[in-house]
Amino acid sequence: MHNDPAPPHRYEALAAKLTGMVDAGILKVGMKAPSLRAVSEQNRVSLSTAIQAYRVLEDRGILEAKPKSGFYIARGAEPTREGPSSSSPPSRPSPVAVSTGVAEILEHAANPDYAPLGCAIPSARILDAQALDRHLARCARTLGREYNIYTDPRGDIDLRQQISERGLRLGQGLAPDTIVVTCGCTEALAVALTATTRPGDTVAIESPTYFGLLQVLEARGLKALELPTHPTKGIDLERLRKAVETGRVAACLLSSSFNNPLGCLMSEESKLAIIDLLSRHNVPLIEDDIYGDIYFGPSRPLPFAALAPDADILTCSSFSKTVAPGYRIGWISSSGRFKAILEAKFASSLCGPALPQKAMADFLRTGGYDKHLRRIRRHFADNISRMSQAIDRSFPAATRLSSPQGGFVLWLELPEGFDCAELYRRAIAERICFAPGWLFSASAQYANCLRLSCGHEWSPALERSVERLGALAHELLEA
Amino acid sequence: MHNDPAPPHRYEALAAKLTGMVDAGILKVGMKAPSLRAVSEQNRVSLSTAIQAYRVLEDRGILEAKPKSGFYIARGAEPTREGPSSSSPPSRPSPVAVSTGVAEILEHAANPDYAPLGCAIPSARILDAQALDRHLARCARTLGREYNIYTDPRGDIDLRQQISERGLRLGQGLAPDTIVVTCGCTEALAVALTATTRPGDTVAIESPTYFGLLQVLEARGLKALELPTHPTKGIDLERLRKAVETGRVAACLLSSSFNNPLGCLMSEESKLAIIDLLSRHNVPLIEDDIYGDIYFGPSRPLPFAALAPDADILTCSSFSKTVAPGYRIGWISSSGRFKAILEAKFASSLCGPALPQKAMADFLRTGGYDKHLRRIRRHFADNISRMSQAIDRSFPAATRLSSPQGGFVLWLELPEGFDCAELYRRAIAERICFAPGWLFSASAQYANCLRLSCGHEWSPALERSVERLGALAHELLEA
Numbered sequence: 034m035h036n037d038p039a040p041p042h043r044y045e046a047l048a049a050k051l052t053g054m055v056d057a058g059i060l061k062v063g064m065k066a067p068s069l070r071a072v073s074e075q076n077r078v079s080l081s082t083a084i085q086a087y088r089v090l091e092d093r094g095i096l097e098a099k100p101k102s103g104f105y106i107a108r109g110a111e112p113t114r115e116g117p118s119s120s121s122p123p124s125r126p127s128p129v130a131v132s133t134g135v136a137e138i139l140e141h142a143a144n145p146d147y148a149p150l151g152c153a154i155p156s157a158r159i160l161d162a163q164a165l166d167r168h169l170a171r172c173a174r175t176l177g178r179e180y181n182i183y184t185d186p187r188g189d190i191d192l193r194q195q196i197s198e199r200g201l202r203l204g205q206g207l208a209p210d211t212i213v214v215t216c217g218c219t220e221a222l223a224v225a226l227t228a229t230t231r232p233g234d235t236v237a238i239e240s241p242t243y244f245g246l247l248q249v250l251e252a253r254g255l256k257a258l259e260l261p262t263h264p265t266k267g268i269d270l271e272r273l274r275k276a277v278e279t280g281r282v283a284a285c286l287l288s289s290s291f292n293n294p295l296g297c298l299m300s301e302e303s304k305l306a307i308i309d310l311l312s313r314h315n316v317p318l319i320e321d322d323i324y325g326d327i328y329f330g331p332s333r334p335l336p337f338a339a340l341a342p343d344a345d346i347l348t349c350s351s352f353s354k355t356v357a358p359g360y361r362i363g364w365i366s367s368s369g370r371f372k373a374i375l376e377a378k379f380a381s382s383l384c385g386p387a388l389p390q391k392a393m394a395d396f397l398r399t400g401g402y403d404k405h406l407r408r409i410r411r412h413f414a415d416n417i418s419r420m421s422q423a424i425d426r427s428f429p430a431a432t433r434l435s436s437p438q439g440g441f442v443l444w445l446e447l448p449e450g451f452d453c454a455e456l457y458r459r460a461i462a463e464r465i466c467f468a469p470g471w472l473f474s475a476s477a478q479y480a481n482c483l484r485l486s487c488g489h490e491w492s493p494a495l496e497r498s499v500e501r502l503g504a505l506a507h508e509l510l511e512a
Numbered sequence: 513m514h515n516d517p518a519p520p521h522r523y524e525a526l527a528a529k530l531t532g533m534v535d536a537g538i539l540k541v542g543m544k545a546p547s548l549r550a551v552s553e554q555n556r557v558s559l560s561t562a563i564q565a566y567r568v569l570e571d572r573g574i575l576e577a578k579p580k581s582g583f584y585i586a587r588g589a590e591p592t593r594e595g596p597s598s599s600s601p602p603s604r605p606s607p608v609a610v611s612t613g614v615a616e617i618l619e620h621a622a623n624p625d626y627a628p629l630g631c632a633i634p635s636a637r638i639l640d641a642q643a644l645d646r647h648l649a650r651c652a653r654t655l656g657r658e659y660n661i662y663t664d665p666r667g668d669i670d671l672r673q674q675i676s677e678r679g680l681r682l683g684q685g686l687a688p689d690t691i692v693v694t695c696g697c698t699e700a701l702a703v704a705l706t707a708t709t710r711p712g713d714t715v716a717i718e719s720p721t722y723f724g725l726l727q728v729l730e731a732r733g734l735k736a737l738e739l740p741t742h743p744t745k746g747i748d749l750e751r752l753r754k755a756v757e758t759g760r761v762a763a764c765l766l767s768s769s770f771n772n773p774l775g776c777l778m779s780e781e782s783k784l785a786i787i788d789l790l791s792r793h794n795v796p797l798i799e800d801d802i803y804g805d806i807y808f809g810p811s812r813p814l815p816f817a818a819l820a821p822d823a824d825i826l827t828c829s830s831f832s833k834t835v836a837p838g839y840r841i842g843w844i845s846s847s848g849r850f851k852a853i854l855e856a857k858f859a860s861s862l863c864g865p866a867l868p869q870k871a872m873a874d875f876l877r878t879g880g881y882d883k884h885l886r887r888i889r890r891h892f893a894d895n896i897s898r899m900s901q902a903i904d905r906s907f908p909a910a911t912r913l914s915s916p917q918g919g920f921v922l923w924l925e926l927p928e929g930f931d932c933a934e935l936y937r938r939a940i941a942e943r944i945c946f947a948p949g950w951l952f953s954a955s956a957q958y959a960n961c962l963r964l965s966c967g968h969e970w971s972p973a974l975e976r977s978v979e980r981l982g983a984l985a986h987e988l989l990e991a
Binding site: 132133135136139143152154157158160161162163165166167169170171173174177178179180181182183184185186215216217219220223227231232233245248249251252253254353357358359360361362372375376377379380381382383384385386387388389392 | 699
């Protein structure tokens with residue numbers, strides 16, 4: 034059931050070469066790209082290799098296809114900002130108490146009068162998920178009476194079948210009966226923690242990490258052991274080893290790929306080392322794969338569970354970032370803890386709504402989801418690129434910036450001592466919302482950092498908001 | 513904001529008189545009832561009083577209206593079985609561990625091949641909620657793109673407005689902004705407990721009580737203090753007083769009306785005394801009002817919160833028992849704990865699906881829900897009556913039976929020593945599912961009791977299942 038890491042491909046080498054030409058300014062934004070035939074001949078590769086390379090460059094937002102005209106250079110060299118520093122949170126577990134702060138931010142983030150840089154939510158306009166809505170309308174018309182029941186507590190069987198089939202493509206051989214559909218990834222994580230920990234336990238997590246996850250820990254009375262995390266390579270394995278060897282880590286909870294807020298991607302080698310370490314110490318791994326389908330590289334990174342199908346891994350994910358935040362459909366799967374998961378789901382919300390699950394199953398079954406994913410990956414890569422450039426233009430020179438390999442958020446690190454809480458107050462006064470860094474830690478780290486969401490369509494207004502935020506940062510830094 | 517208890521009405525006296533004539537066999541099942549004019553003249557009451565009395569008798573399933581023909585006697589005298597004894601659970605808190613047993617029962621209960629006496633779920637056929645489905649289809653067609661977002665974490669504002677307006681009719685002056693929409697009543701109860709307790713705390717509850725509630729306590733590491741509960745009058749106030757005076761009760765969780773499984777209804781006097789007691793000891797009251805709209809008496813009993821709007825009460829309810837188990841829409845409201853509730857909701861599932869909430873709001877706004885409630889109340893009252901008669905005919909003479917004043921479940925108590933676990937094994941072998949009594953206690957009480965659900969349409973097959981269950985009980989008792 035295990036996919037070996039893909040060997041390096043010719044088309045990747047070609048894509049890298051062309052990217053280099055863009056970075057060097059040989060190919061400039063707006064220029065027509067060489068024709069596929071010309072590229073194939075000049076580089077002595079087959080036409081199909083050239084096509085694959087162009088597809089990759091399109092996915093990354095570097096090329097843009099124009100109907101009946103060919104390919105154009107869509108964006109220039111990435112800014113060469115230094116990445117954020119590796120984090121160094123305290124080595125002892127912290128009790129979690131972020132909820133009060135989060136509630137305030139979410140109130141601003143939900144307000145449509147504010148520039149939407151705060152919440153990591155894809156805009157409904159980019160998602161354009163009306164095909165799914167048509168399935169829901171049809172299901173409501175034709176199946177309403179039959180489906181006005183409590184579903185199997187695991188969720189609609191057709192949906193679990195579809196999720197199982199998508200997992201199989203990644204080498205995850207999960208039977209539909211070991212999948213439990215949840216109310217978004219939040220409930221999946223909450224259920225996973227209820228199934229593996231007791232109140233007062235310590236959970237090892239990435240740092241910085243998604244504040245919603247900290248809230249889930251807080252509500253369960255769990256302590257967070259924050260691990261040092263590199264902005265592209267992920268957690269510090271040595272620190273995890275030390276923590277696990279104390280015997281006081283009840284579970285480890287990591288992003289499978291593209292941790293929110295850093296966008297980092299651990300290598301398969303690191304993932305396997307983590308699985309091995311945790312297995313030897315009987316520590317369950319909860320993985321959050323919610324951003325896995327939004328990759329900018331050539332192929333979808335594998336979740337931990339696909340690398341080690343028999344390990345004690347609970348995989349959580351959802352459709353909220355890729356197609357349907359409004360449907361609240363997530364899931365959790367695990368080969369060995371099904372009973373505890375199901376009990377935790379009963380105690381959390383019994384079961385989920387029937388018709389939206391059925392509609393999602395129909396949407397997946399009738400195809401079109403992969404095409405949809407290709408489109409939104411391109412869109413998010415483009416947003417990330419444009420926002421990175423706007424940040425590069427407008428933020429203080431000392432600002433460090435993440436280079437996410439997937440997802441749609443950026444993490445900015447300003448010099449030590451910079452006060453993002455004050456930046457937040459000034460920005461809110463000008464109706465610009467963002468997520469201040471301290472939200473992403475259980476131990477009050479990252480006061481000089483912030484997260485910007487690239488989930489909305491790029492627009493002059495959004496660009497002005499980023500530039501204004503940069504100007505405010507200048508003011509504060511120079512005050 | 514407080515409705516005084518209704519004064520006794522003339523139509524109630526008339527309804528009671530006519531019920532007496534049915535009980536006495538003067539009016540027999542199938543007979544035409546006296547005309548409204550005749551009743552009005554014979555009893556010296558106005559025609560409108562006679563109409564109201566007949567409506568009450570219709571709601572209770574005693575009369576049935578036939579188009580163009582008048583009223584008929586629909587059911588005869590209730591069996592005069594003795595009610596179950598008052599419970600006497602241990603006076604010390606118990607840790608809760610029912611989940612394993614519950615999972616097994618739910619698997620059988622969800623299987624359509626088994627006679628559906630196990631789960632307290634109304635059948636989709638009785639609910640006949642296609643008007644609601646039409647609203648959902650319309651919302652999905654016209655609002656899909658706009659609503660493909662995370663809602664306000666409190667839920668759709670139109671739905672909260674509708675819930676608020678229904679609350680007002682009962683004297684509950686809850687602003688829409690203090691209501692949080694949840695994934696059914698289960699999530700509402702889970703959120704209420706997270707907002708008021710910490711793991712290890714003790715919660716005072718009715719006994720017997722709904723096993724789903726015990727699972728919610730178990731998942732949070734809470735202890736249950738089971739209170740002696742009278743089958744029609746509710747909990748023993750003196751025992752609650754003693755428990756609260758120890759200072760070790762973190763919260764009290766009670767049914768507002770028609771406790772599952774007993775169907776008991778506390779008087780307003782008792783409710784006020786409970787509120788007073790808890791307020792004096794600063795113990796929050798969580799009330800579960802999920803069955804409140806399914807009353808068989810002349811008027812809807814008031815939730816605790818309507819009797820004391822300023823007290824520390826968290827009201828939980830849902831639409832699952834009355835119109836839409838498949839939609840999973842519940843809510844929680846509280847005047848003073850909004851912040852903690854919202855934080856607990858974030859950590860439980862962030863927010864709920866947007867379109868089903870909007871459809872429910874439209875369904876409530878456009879009317880028809882009250883007519884729907886009248887219809888299903890009548891249906892459930894009739895089911896309870898028919899099942900009570902079938903039990904009376906077929907169960908051992910020593911079987912005691914509840915007389916629920918609302919809801920759609922019956923509680924049977926067999927002689928001390930009777931083994932309902934064995935009855936369950938034998939029944940399951942014959943594809944009959946019911947809920948054995950031990951599920952309803954944290955301290956292994958009620959091994960001689962069982963709950964039968966009357967949520968499905970009465971049918972010869974269902975009747976045979978009840979009779980067969982009675983025969984199995986005879987066999988076991990006489991063995």
